[in-house]
Amino acid sequence: MRTHRELMEKSNVRNCRNYFWFVIFASSVFWLFFFYFHSSDIIKGMNRFTSSTNEYAYSVVSREPNSLLLKENSIEASTRLSLIDNGVQPVNRLPVTEKEAEPFNETIFAENENELGNSPSVTEKGIESDNEIPIMENREDACSGRYIYVHNIPNQFNYDMLKNCSSLSEWTDMCRFVSNSGLGPPLVNSKRVFSGTGWFRTNQFALEVIFHNRMKQYRCLTNNSSMASAIYVPFYAGLDVGRYLWGFNTSMRDSASLELAKWLGARHEWKVMAGRDHFLVAGRISWDFRRLTDDNSDWGNKFMLSPEAKNMSVLVIESSPWSSNDFAIPYPTYFHPSRDCEVFQWQNRMRRQKRPLLFSFAGAPRPSLNRSIRGQIIDQCQASGRKCKLLKCDTDENKCHNPYSVMKMFQSSVFCLQPPGDSYTRRSAFDSILAGCIPVFFHPGSAYVQYIWHLPQNYTKYSVFVPEEGIRKGKVSIKKLLLRISKEEVKAMREEVISLIPRIIYADPSSRLEILEDAFDLAVQGVIEKVNSVRREIRERGNYSVGYAEENSWKYNLFGTEGEHEWDPFFSVPKDSNS
Structure with a gap:
């Protein structure tokens, strides 16, 4: 017979077991209800976490300067040359094939393993490896209306x-x-005239090489010409004619451009709009491509007068005011930054720069040109004492071709004189803007009717205009005229000049500016807008015609009208004259 204690212990054990199972049951019910009510929130939270992680990863990739250049091998020209003083070193790139029809779009993934494996990754310094991480995100096409197709000539x-x-x-x-993608040898800042990086001894005729290499870094390239807003022809027209200007007959000077015209005419891309959506960069002045006769003593070649060139947009460092198919873009300067901050730092330095000289001039007289005012300008500068500094390039040639001497003088000057020389324009005008020096022009053909995509239409904001006839007749004192400009006006003009610096420089082709638009960006934008206007007219009228007298091109481009203008006397000389 069990004792009372045994019965009590058995009862306690039974109660503990019942309590234990009750706790387990209650806990199970509790957790079931918890997960029932909160499972959807947990899943959403996990999704949010995953999404945030992906967004962060994408943002890190997208902040790399060149990470959006997917499939660059499929759109590059066949070879990119890196030239050094001792020779040529080719950097191999895969060629564009004419049958490729896929757009170069940063939102498109590699479609197969081989394509992904062969695509280069692009870093701040350029293409460095064959590894690439595709951007796996559906986004709106940021390149719509901005695609460029590059001919593999x-x-x-x-x-x-x-x-x-x-x-x-x-x-x-x-x-x-x-060398250096057309930038030339790097400049060492031993005399502290330049900033630390981004400065090169750039030749004024190297623009087409620089532009071509910049185009390779353009974000919106496509290998589908039907998607392109414009089609780029990387023909080095300026280098071509430059090698035959002295001692060669007209047939040799014309041969390459004639062969190119034949090649283009056979392409299906050309036939779509008869080349009116095509453009190229010729890194010399328009007059080098406008030979009027077949006399061997006549200057240049006939490229710009060919039917093919007349249909294209040709970007030159100086355009003809009487032509509708060529457009001026800035001469290359010595500054080719690789980052936005380098530009900002230079601008701030030019704002703080002390300028003891009222005005300066770097150039040589042109005694062979009857209407040249350079002789009078040199005389006035020499007569102005310490107010003016002169680099006389017929005697100080070494200094005039020395970037240190030129840039140091411009940085020390409030105003920089820019009279016409052998032609209307000068590279010096852009060097002076880069130095924060207010340019003084004597002919509207030197800037105002030229760089319509890069300089303000209101020329009084950034420059001083002195009609050359007053200088020629000795009726205008440059010194007195400039001294009459108030300090407040000078300050405002200088600030405008400094604000123009990003618009007149070409960034280093090995990288890309992220915030600022440089001269290359504005030129491409200008071409696209021009081609779009041609397309609109073809849609509306069924054909394309200039619609105005070509001799009034400068007025129509600037003002959209052919009416009378105060500058008409400046452009009353014959078309074939550049004096």
Whole structure:
């Protein structure tokens, strides 16, 4: 017979077991209800976490300067040359094939393993490896309306010229100047005239090489010409004509451009709009491509007068005011930054720069040009004492071609004189803007009717205009005229000049500015807008015509009208004159 204690212990054990199972049951019910009510929130939270992680990863990738250049191998030209003083070193790139039809779009993934494996990754310094991480995100196409198709023209029209760089000029060793993607040798800042990085001894005729290399870094390239807003032809027209300007007959000077025209005319891309959506960059003045006769003593070639060139948009460092198909873009300067901050720092330095000189001039007289005012300008500068500094390039040639001497003088000057020389425009005008020096122009053809995509239409905001006739007749004192400009006006003009610096420089082709638009960006934008206007007219009228007298091109481009203008007397000379 069990004792009372045994019965009590058995009862306690039973109660503990019942309590234990009750706790387990209650806990189970509790957790079931908890997960029932909160499972959806947990899943959403996990999704949010995953999404945030992906967004962060994408933002890190997208902040890399060149990470959006997917499939660059499929759109590059066949070879990119890196030239050094001792020779040519090709950097191999895969060629564009004419049958490729896929757009170069940062939102498109590699469709197969081989394509992904062959695509290069792009870093701040350029293409460095064959590894690439595709951006796996559906986004709106940011390149819509901005795509550029690049013709894969035969190497004889560009790269072969660089291989034979020693024959590009009769007077200059161009091998040095076409190195570094056309920027030339780096400049050492030993005299503290420049900033720390981004400065090169750039030749004024190297623009087409620089532009071509910049185009390789353009965000919105496509290998589907039907998607392109414009089609770029990387023909080095300026280097081509430059090698034959002295001692060669007209047939030799015309041969490459005629062959290119034949090649383009056979392409299906050309036939869509008869080339009116095509453009190229010729890094010389328009007059070098407008020979009127077949006399061997006549200057230049006939490229700009060919039917093919007349249909294209041709970007030159100086355009003809009487032509509707060529557009001026800035001469290259010595400054080619790779980051936005380098530009901002330079602008701030030019704002703080002390300028003891009222005005300065770097140039030589032109006694062979009857209407040149350079002789009078040199005389006035020399008569102005310490108010003016002169680099007389017929006697101080070494200083005039020395970037240190030129830039130091411009940085010390409030105003920089920019009279016409052999032609209307000067590279010096852009060097002076880069130095924060207010340019003084004597002919509207020197800037105002030229760089319509890059300089303000209201020229009084950034420059001083002195009609050359007053200088020619000795009725205008440059010194007195400039002294009459108030300090407040000078300050406002200088600030405007400094604000223009990003618009007149070409960034280093090995990188890309992220915030600022440089001269390359504005030129591409200008071409696209021009081609779009042609397309609209073709849709509305069924054909395309200029619609105004070509001799009034400068007025129509600037003001959209052919009415009378105060500058008409400046452009009353014959079309074939550049004096």
